[in-house]
Amino acid sequence: MFNSRIGLIAVILWVATAGVFSWFFVHGNTEVGSDGRNAIVLEAGERSLILGEMRSLLVATQGVVQGIQQNDMKHVAQSARAVGMASAVDVNPALMAKLPLEFKSLGMSVHHDMDDLAAAAESGKPAPELLGMLSTTMSKCVACHSAWQLKAN
Numbered sequence: 591m592f593n594s595r596i597g598l599i600a601v602i603l604w605v606a607t608a609g610v611f612s613w614f615f616v617h618g619n620t621e622v623g624s625d626g627r628n629a630i631v632l633e634a635g636e637r638s639l640i641l642g643e644m645r646s647l648l649v650a651t652q653g654v655v656q657g658i659q660q661n662d663m664k665h666v667a668q669s670a671r672a673v674g675m676a677s678a679v680d681v682n683p684a685l686m687a688k689l690p691l692e693f694k695s696l697g698m699s700v701h702h703d704m705d706d707l708a709a710a711a712e713s714g715k716p717a718p719e720l721l722g723m724l725s726t727t728m729s730k731c732v733a734c735h736s737a738w739q740l741k742a743n
C-alpha cells in the first residue's frame with residue numbers, strides 16, 4: 591500500500607514535471623518586451639551566451655561575403671561551417687527550455703543553412719547562387735530580430 595502510494599506520487603510528479611517542461615519547451619520564458627517585441631527572459635550569463643553566438647553569426651556572414659568577393663571559396667566554406675550545426679549542439683537543457691520553440695527552430699534552421707552554404711561553396715557553386723543562399727538565410731536573421739528581444743533577469 592505504502593509502496594504503491596509512493597509510486598503513484600512519483601508518477602504524478604513525473605507527469606507534472608514533464609508537463610511543465612513541455613510547456614516551457616514550446617512557449618519558453620517570455621513576456622511583452624520594452625519595444626513591443628516578445629522578450630525572452632534569461633539569466634545574464636545565458637543572454638551573454640546567445641549574444642556571443644549572434645556575434646559569431648555576424649563574423650561568419652562577413653566572412654562569407656568577403657570570400658565570395660575575393661573568389662576564395664575555402665574562406666566561404668570555413669566561415670559558414672564555423673556557425674553550422676556542430677556549433678549549436680552544446681546548449682544546456684535549462685536554457686533550451688526558456689527559448690520558445692519557434693525561436694529554436696528558426697535558430698537551428700540558420701545553423702543548418704550555414705552547413706548547406708559551406709557544402710555549396712565546396713562543390714563549386716557560382717557566386718550568385720551562394721549570395722542567394724546567404725540572402726535567404728539573412729532573411730531569417732531579420733525575421734527573428736524583428737520578433738524577439740533578450741532580457742536579462
Ligand code: HEC
Pocket residue numbers: 641642644645647648651693694696697700727728730731732734735738739740741
Ligand atoms: C532565432 C532568432 C535569431 C536568429 C535566427 C538570429 N538572431 Fe541575432 N539576435 C537575436 C536576438 C533575440 C538578439 C537580441 C536582440 C535584442 O535583445 O534586442 C540578437 C542579437 C544579435 C546581435 C547583437 C549581438 C550583441 O552582442 O549585442 C547580432 C550581431 C546578431 N544578432 C546577428 C545575427 C545574424 C548575423 C544572424 C543571421 C545569420 C542572426 N543574428 C540570426 C535572435 C536571432
